[in-house]
Amino acid sequence: MRRRKEPRTGSLLVAIMMTVMAAVLGALALPALPSAFAATLFVDDFEDGDSSGWSKSGGSWSVTTDGSRVYRQSGTGADARAIAGSGWANQAVQARVKPIAFNGSGRYAAVLARAQSTGNYYYLGLSNAGSVVLGKRAGGGTTTLDSAPATVTAGTWYTLRLEVFGSTLRGFVNNVEVVSATDSTFASGKAGLSGYYTSASFDDLQVTDVAGPVDPTPTVTPTVTPTITPPPGSCETSGSPIGFASVNAWGQNGTTGGAGGPTVEVDTASELISAIGQSGPLNVCVRGMITVPAGMHNVASDKSIVGIGADAGISGGGLNVGLPLDNSATSPPANAVNNVIIRNLSFRNASDDSINVQMFSHHVWIDHNDLADGYDGLLDIKRGSSYITVSWNHAHDHSKNMLLGHDDGNAAQDVGQLKVTYHHNWFNQTPQRNPRVRFGEPVHIFNNYYYYNTDVGVACQANAGCLVEGNYFERVEYPVSNSYAGPSGRCVARNNVLVDSGAPECSGSVQEASSYYGYTLENPNSVKASVTAGAGVGKIGG
Structure with missing residues (x-):
């Protein structure tokens, strides 16, 4: 983690100008609205x-590992709170x-x-x-301001968001508003954070000064009309990656996906899951937004x-390109998943990763997708996977964006692998992992x-070798770092x-x-x- 430093002079001037504009708007008696551009506090x-x-007050707080590093309150015998x-x-x-x-009834884990x-x-x-429960604690007593029924399962991750603007309070669970109140x-x-007689893990805390979704470009939620047949060519299965x-390697000549196989159209979860899991070449054309069961x-x-x-x-779920995890494998198995293309899809509200590539999967092209509002990573590539291109994707409204190499201790699988190209992607207010790289070389980011990545742009560590060229960084305090x-x-x-x-903070060769390839x-x-x-989506084909 890098905590925010004081803003540079340019950022300070912008802040002053915004303050002046707010004062002018107030003088004109316009309604006060949150800025469309969030400042990450x-x-x-x-x-x-x-x-x-x-x-901290009460409980037993420590940083530990729960998939990634988290802040955990491990005891259930106290009213535990931590503020920052x-x-x-x-x-x-x-x-x-x-x-x-939980220890007793009416206990909770909360954000404050x-x-x-x-x-x-x-x-x-x-x-x-x-x-x-939306409430307040004052003078040693608690008051419930609003509540809503919900299934709360121990051992399950949830995203909580508490917005407090003026006297208005709103509470969201997994990006859905469920409670609200007025209090001053x-x-x-x-x-x-709080574990009220509850042990809990907390991660990815972010405080901003704006309510609701943050995106410099308005996002229009598409209306799917299944009865309308799209024009010819709108399921574009042709094209080649850069x-x-x-690259021809590991017995595979470039990435062609389902070329040479039949084409099927799917519009239900069962059809989609069945099609992508079949053996042999297949072009799977996805119609509409399909909600799949949670999981990969x-x-x-x-x-x-x-x-x-x-x-x-x-x-609701994500795509897994790869064999089951095997920590003993140190070289590509003969049956490694390969030759996969994922294009022109929006990914939302994944219960884990939106897209995960693992276990020496190779020759994968992930292109022209829109990825947002996930649970863990939007696009993670790990455990020896290689010969992958990530191009023309729009990632936004998510903190942990793209991971390349999952752990500092996985050198046995990753050294010499994780060869990935990232080009023409829009990393749009994704605070970190743009990408975060371990061991891979070369990782080509061009x-x-x-735009406004508040933690770090490219993080290159664990002896990875990153070539970062021809990119446009705007309002990124740490564009590139190898420390x-x-x-x-x-x-x-x-x-x-x-x-x-x-x-950029760079050193080494x-x-x-x-x-490896021309570009x-x-x-x-x-x-x-x-x-x-x-x-993003809607930018390929006719």
Whole structure:
């Protein structure tokens, strides 16, 4: 984790201008609305193993591992609270919360807002009474302001978001508003976490000064009309990747997906899951937004999974490209999943990763997708997977974006592998993992547009070798770092545009991507325009 530093002069001038504009609007008696652009006030994902800055009362708090590093309250015998940050007035506090065990009835795990101290605050809690509770604690007593029935299962992760603006309080669970109230007891305060006689894990805490979704470009939710037949060519199964997915290696000549096989159209979860798991080449055309069961759904080799038009996608679960985990495997098995294309799909509300590539899977092309509002990673590539291209995707409204290499201790599987190209992607207010890289070399990151990544852009560590060139970084304090957290890596940063951004923190030498494949580098000054116009769904085919 990198906590935010003081803003640069450019950022400060912007803040002053916004303050002046707000005053003018107030004078005109216009209604006060949150800014469309969020300022991130505080972030902690605990990946550095450090909990300094947190004030605690009761319980047993420590940074531990629960998939990734988390802040855990491990006891159930106390009213445990931890707070951090500053005296913010308007704030939206969001975190992933996993209740583990409850001691007694009416217990909860919660996020806190406007905390005056560890004894005075607003809270949004997941209760073992089968409810979500919005309340306040003041002077040693608690008051329930609103509640709603909910299934709360120990050992399950939930995303809680407590918004406090003026006297309005709103509580969200997994991005759905479930409770609200009006109260003016506390005008400002810190953010926090609570395990009220409950053990729980907490992760990905983020505090912003804006309510609701944050995106510099308005997002229109598509209306799916299954009775309308899309025009010919709207399920585009042709095309070839640039980058590592095009390289002949490991017995596979480039990435062709389902080429040569039949084409099927699916519009239900059962049809989709059955089609992507079949053996042999197959083109799977996805119509509409399909809600699949929670969990990861396996994709077999030689598949093209392509959305029809701009309205297709997957929600509720994710796609897994790879064999089951095997820690003893240190080289690609003969049956490794390979030759997979995933294009033109929107991914929403995944219960785990939106897309996961693992266990030496190779020759995978992930192109022109829209990824947001996931649970863990939007796109994770790990455990020896290689020869992969990630291109023209729009990632937004999510913290842990794209991971390459899952753990500092997985050198046996990852050294010499994880060869991945990232080009022309729009990393749009995704605070971290853009990507976060371990061991892979070369990892080629070129002609991407980075916008307001509040933690770090490219994090290159654990002796990875990253070539970062021709990208456009805007409002990114740490565009590139090889000393982000854990063991350091090597990186070369060249020919990048830096707008209101810091300088790359790079050292060492890296293999050249041009020794593996040919590519043409776009002028980085034009990358912002080309990527915002071309990344995401509805941008391929006729």
